Amino acid sequence: MPKRSIQTYLNKKLIYLLAVAFLTSSFLAGVSIGAVSVPIMDLLNILAKEILHLPIEQTNEMYTNIVMNIRLPRVILAGLVGASLAISGAAFQGLLRNPLADPYTLGVSSGASLGAVIVLFFSFSMPIIGSFTLPVFSVSFSFATIFAVLFFARKIDRSMKVESIILTGIIFSSFLGAFISLMIALTGNELRQIIGWLLGSVSMRGWSYITIILPFFFVGVLVLMLNAKELNALSFGEDRAQHLGVNVKRRKLTILTAGALLTGAAVAVSGTIGFVGLVVPHFIRQLCGPDHKHLLPLSLLSGGGFLIFADLVSRTIIAPTELPIGVITALIGAPVFAAILMKNRTGRRR
Amino acid sequence: MLKVKELTGGYAAEPVIHSLSFDVQKGELFGILGPNGSGKTTLLHMISGIMRSDTGSIYIKDLPIQNYSAKQLARTVAVLPQHSSQTFSYTVKETVSLGRYAHQSGWLNTWTQEDERIVQEVMEQTGVLAFQDKSMNELSGGEIQRVMLSQALAQQPEILLLDEPTNHLDLSYQKDLLDMMKKWSVEKGLTVISIFHDLNLAALYCDNLLLLEKGKIQIIDTPNNVLQQERIQHVYKTEIEKHPHPVLPKPQMFIVPDKQAGDDQEIKIDQQYITQAEEYISLHSPIPLRTMSSGVTGAGTGWYDTFVNRHVNHDYNCEDHLEEMKLFLQERGFDSAETVGMMTAVDLQYAVYQFYQERDFSIFIIVTAGVGNAVDASRASEHTEDSSPGTINTWIFINAKLAEEAFIHSIVTATEAKVKALMQLNVMDFITDSSATGTSTDSVLVAATQRGTLLQYGGTATPLGKLIGKGVYECTMKALQKNQYKREAE
Structure with a gap:
């Protein structure tokens, strides 16, 4: 029997406190550190003046510029993307009863990428939605992908074992990846844009990207939070949830839609960033248990903090060169993925 | 309490069960028997609202089952599953508390004192109170079964459906579980409908038995009438001897293994x-x-x-x-x-x-x-x-x-x-x-x-x-x- 690493879960309030502290310190560090470091006092002054409009007189012009136009949008975007990926990962895992499910392993990210690449490749924009063409395409594609993956996984193995879903997700990832590669091969001048975007990055996006992700973020998070109880029931299996009184068909669709919304929007603004949705919920579950009432908000906070931190590392570790942020998350995420898989297998053998 | 009329249905084009009709009274302990593939689980899935029937109807407390919302149905009918998968390690209390889902209302599903009282009560009754803070994957099979029972009872159901409840359980747990079911059906008027693999346990505890054969009703009657040697041999296609229970007026069925070579060789006992x-x-x-x-x-x-x-x-x-x-x-x-x-x-x-x-x-x-x-x-x-x-x-x-x-x-x-x-x-x-x-x-x-x-x-x-x-x-x-x-x- 696998012994839980922390036998009695930590006090819930303490965990919330830790998560908020982590997010705040990542945030401050993320805004402060860079090619030009902004001292914390200046930073606080700038934030107080520019955002809270407090009557603070002396702020450094250059610092204000760096913070308001470069660092702050970048850090906020990283936070939103990380939060979106982490909370949708937690939701996918609960719904599919599968600790290895996350937007990346399920192929949803690839679906969203394909949608985005199509928009970039043909560089068109739909009437009415305008600048939202890219995220809408990403979301639609991620939505279609998750349903296709689940449909095929069910075809392969009616009991929808963990491995079957992951395998199907990987097959879809490769398949969709082929289309993306095809389009890259056919692209001439836009190549750099697509590649840079594919590797995942939150740099040089500006405030406009935040306005793109924000509506999807709010709707997705709200919907998932309202389904925390249902996710608890669903993590005992769909039949069991039905027995407990959950309207499984409707709730499942709602949760998948919200998950796809969050993933699609995150991919649309930052490209494919893997493993955030896997690593963060896993750690939170180790700390506070699998109850989604706490798992979802805590994943949200820590996911945001984690990606801000990863972004900070990616742009400072071999400065002035910037690493793609996906490299950092994969370096941390892949070993965790392997560890969970191994624990799962030994757990089942007992 | 439960009325099934002309129920037909199954997974694909081929129906698994064919026009089943029967009634179950309040407070009855009703057993469903039948060989593998006779449609027992399909029938239970339909009664629990997981599967829709092709034709026919199910009435629960005189209302057609389609008229119930998922939550309404869960407040009347609870199910004790045969297996429960533990992907994530919820604590015992968290697991049992989920049984209150159908009774909670509003967007925030607030947890009331009433919810807490009932959860404490059912944990007490099923004997899981002592390990309520343990994680589910630290429990033995028998303990998990009791937690799942506790969860089902937290729904405060009037009908409890069991799918081979004694599977994977030790003898003493089998007895405890069924004794508890019997007690509740008698004292609290709980209607219990259960699939049984073990004919002898069914004979000991059930008031009435439904024997399914190829998706049709072979017979519904008291255990003594259902468990006739010829009938069981015919339905289960196997050699069976019926014998009375040594201390109770209940029938018991015994499997007779096929003869091995040499088993028939005559032996003469002499000096x-x-x-x-x-x-x-x-x-x-x-x-x-x-x-x-x-x-x-x-x-x-x-x-x-x-x-x-x-x-x-x-x-x-x-x-x-x-x-x-x-x-x-x-x-x-x-x-x-x-x-x-x-x-x-x-x-x-x-x-x-x-x-x-x-x-x-x-x-x-x-x-x-x-x-x-x-x-x-x-x-x-x-x-x-x-x-x-x-x-x-x-x-x-x-x-x-x-x-x-x-x-x-x-x-x-x-x-x-x-x-x-x-x-x-x-x-x-x-x-x-x-x-x-x-x-x-x-x-x-x-x-x-x-x-x-x-x-x-x-x-x-x-x-x-x-x-x-x-x-x-x-x-x-x-x-x-x-x-x-x-x-x-x-």
């Missing part, structure tokens, strides 16, 4: 299997024999391969003669669980045995007889105290297959023949001064190989009865005469 020692005479059969006897150990009916008639002194007196006898047998290398043991004060060198052959069966009789304690059975009440011991032990080994009633016939016939022998020798009951019919401690044993010819009866009109009558009479006469002779010689 070659006898061992005569100073203090006992024993017969060791190469196969266990179906036995009905009134010995000291191994009395009643059973299967035994060793038979011991032990000599004890006239003044043998032991408070716990059963224990003493077991000890005696063990000391001499007999397995007391496989042995029928008897006692006699008669000198064993005067035992008489004789082999009798009929056309298609044979019997072997061993008699030890002493009449120091002769009694007229019709006036036995006039005997007030034990007088000097003396016993007639009659053993009849039958090399044939006997029906149950033939054993009883054989005992009756043997007794009649024994009485005749006593009459013939004019043995008297000295207390009543009338003809004796036996002694106060006589024992009889009938053991059959259960191979070869089937003998349905053993009365005196049948070949078996005739042979036993003749044999027992002759052997008893001889034994008594030998004993008489010995005494006179003394």
Whole structure:
């Protein structure tokens, strides 16, 4: 029997406190550190003046510029993307009863990428939605992908074992990846844009990207939070949830839609960033248990903090060169993925 | 409480169940039986609202099941699943609390004091309260089952559906669970509908049984009527023997394994299997024999391969003669669980045995007889105290297959023949001064190989009865005469 690493879960309030502290310190560090470091006092002054409009007189012009136009949008975007990926990962895992499910392993990210690449490749924009063409395409594609993956996984193995879903997700990832590669091969001048975007990055996006992700973020998070109880029931299996009184068909669709919304929007603004949705919920579950009432908000906070931190590392570790942020998350995420898989297998053998 | 009408449906185009109709009353413990693939689980899925039927209808409390929302249905019907998967390690209390989902309302699903009270109560009732903060994956199979039951009960259902609830459970958990179900159905009017794999458990606990065969109702009736030997053999396509429960008026079914090569080889019990020692005479059969006897150990009916008639002194007196006898047998290398043991004060060198052959069966009789304690059975009440011991032990080994009633016939016939022998020798009951019919401690044993010819009866009109009558009479006469002779010689 696998012994839980922390036998009695930590006090819930303490965990919330830790998560908020982590997010705040990542945030401050993320805004402060860079090619030009902004001292914390200046930073606080700038934030107080520019955002809270407090009557603070002396702020450094250059610092204000760096913070308001470069660092702050970048850090906020990283936070939103990380939060979106982490909370949708937690939701996918609960719904599919599968600790290895996350937007990346399920192929949803690839679906969203394909949608985005199509928009970039043909560089068109739909009437009415305008600048939202890219995220809408990403979301639609991620939505279609998750349903296709689940449909095929069910075809392969009616009991929808963990491995079957992951395998199907990987097959879809490769398949969709082929289309993306095809389009890259056919692209001439836009190549750099697509590649840079594919590797995942939150740099040089500006405030406009935040306005793109924000509506999807709010709707997705709200919907998932309202389904925390249902996710608890669903993590005992769909039949069991039905027995407990959950309207499984409707709730499942709602949760998948919200998950796809969050993933699609995150991919649309930052490209494919893997493993955030896997690593963060896993750690939170180790700390506070699998109850989604706490798992979802805590994943949200820590996911945001984690990606801000990863972004900070990616742009400072071999400065002035910037690493793609996906490299950092994969370096941390892949070993965790392997560890969970191994624990799962030994757990089942007992 | 539950009414099923003309229910038809299944997974794909091919319906698994065909126009089932039945009613279940409030407070009933209703069992669903049937071989694998007969549609039990499909039926349960439909009643629990997981599967839709193609045609027909299910009424729960007089309302069609489609009229219930998922939450409404969960407040009336709860399910104890056969397996529950534990992907994430929720605590016991978190798991049980999920049972309150259907009773919570509003977007925020607030947890009320009422919810807390009920969760505490059901955890108490199912005995999981003590480990409510443990994680589910630290529990044993039986404990998990109890937590899941607790979760189902937290729904405060009026109908509880169980899918093979005793699967994977230890004997004691099986009993605990079903005792609890029975108690609740009686005391709280909980209606329990359960699939059973184990016909015997179903027979013990259910008020009514539904037997499914290929998706159709074979019969719905009380356990005793449903569990008829021929019916079960036909539906389950297997060899089954029905037998009453030893202490309850409930039927039990026994599987009869296929015969292996050599199992049918006839065996003749005769004097070659006898061992005569100073203090006992024993017969060791190469196969266990179906036995009905009134010995000291191994009395009643059973299967035994060793038979011991032990000599004890006239003044043998032991408070716990059963224990003493077991000890005696063990000391001499007999397995007391496989042995029928008897006692006699008669000198064993005067035992008489004789082999009798009929056309298609044979019997072997061993008699030890002493009449120091002769009694007229019709006036036995006039005997007030034990007088000097003396016993007639009659053993009849039958090399044939006997029906149950033939054993009883054989005992009756043997007794009649024994009485005749006593009459013939004019043995008297000295207390009543009338003809004796036996002694106060006589024992009889009938053991059959259960191979070869089937003998349905053993009365005196049948070949078996005739042979036993003749044999027992002759052997008893001889034994008594030998004993008489010995005494006179003394």
